[in-house]
Amino acid sequence: MVETSLEEGVQNSNYDRQKELKAFDETNAGVKGLVDSGLAKIPRIFIDEEYKLERNNKNQDPGNSKTSIPIIDLTGVSEDSSLRREVVKKIGEACQKWGFFQIINHGIGVTTLDEMVDGTRKFHEQDSEVKKEIYSRDYTKFVNYNSNFNLYKAEVINWRDTLSCVMAPRQPHPEDLPPVCRDIMLEYSNRVMKLGETLCELMSEALGLKSSYLKDIGCAEGLFVLGHYFPVCPEPLLTLGTSSHTDSSFFTVLLQDQLGGLQVHHENQWVDVTPIHGALVINLGDMLQASFPLYLNLLI
Secondary structure: OHHHHHHHHHHOOOOOHHHHHHHHHOOOOHHHHHHHOOOOOOOHHHOOHHHHHHHHOOOOOOOEOOOOOOEEEOOOOOOOHHHHHHHHHHHHHHHHHOOEEEEEOOOOOHHHHHHHHHHHHHHHHOOHHHHHHHEOOOOOOOEEEEOOOOOOOOOOOOOOEEEEEEEEOOOOOHHHOOOOOHHHHHHHHHHHHHHHHHHHHHHHHHOOOOOOHHHHOOOOOOEEEEEEEOOOOOOOOOOOOOOOOOOOOOEEEEOOOOOOOOEEEEOOEEEEOOOOOOOEEEEEOHHHHOOHHHHHHHHO
16 A cells, blocks of 8 residues: 555655655665565655766766775784885875775674675565564664665655664664674674774874874774665666765775675766775765875875
């Protein structure tokens, strides 16, 4: 019944967007629920008109695969001072010129990363009745599952569902985490927290500060884990899994699956980020990115 009302809204000249948003939200089943219902056309709330215009513009570059964000190897960064200086220099340049870089040999095993991707997929692909138990827009909770955190305010709704968990500074009780991915979320989060401390040290040094500076002012205390899921879309040319945006956080550690799809904006063009198995993408948030235009001056 909900699917019918959504599709009828597309044809109705008196289209009520808020009503359609509410009808979708009250299914408590997210985008995956729409896909499981067998719909052939996506609801109007998901159609991205700007994206459609960009795709129809023949001069629009779909993504530059010849350019790539920097890839930085962290091997030996804690043991070899000369290697560390070289890594600090590369991170500083990547932060100043790109705001993005990939890291390899970062201390988190490939098995852990693969299990985290798999655990996220298992959560989203389990029976909808199980997921509905934690479907919520109450962000005072440590654990939430929903579709589009800004569903009722965003101009464009993305084709994705998200499991979100506040993992630090105070970790949720294990029983509050979904059983299907509980263990790997705890393991992955603990390892990312350690990696975050290392990255804060390296970025502090890149800014010409003592290595503990960013950690001392609290930049390594919090961790918010988002497990996005992008179901197969029946009309992929009309919508996006994630629209263009910036992150307000200090920095983000991105774990991609091997399908790719991530692009970054660099020098007025979109650049494809080719996934590397075992690598992590580091995205400077708005708060940190403001610091790095001064990078070269700080080192002179």
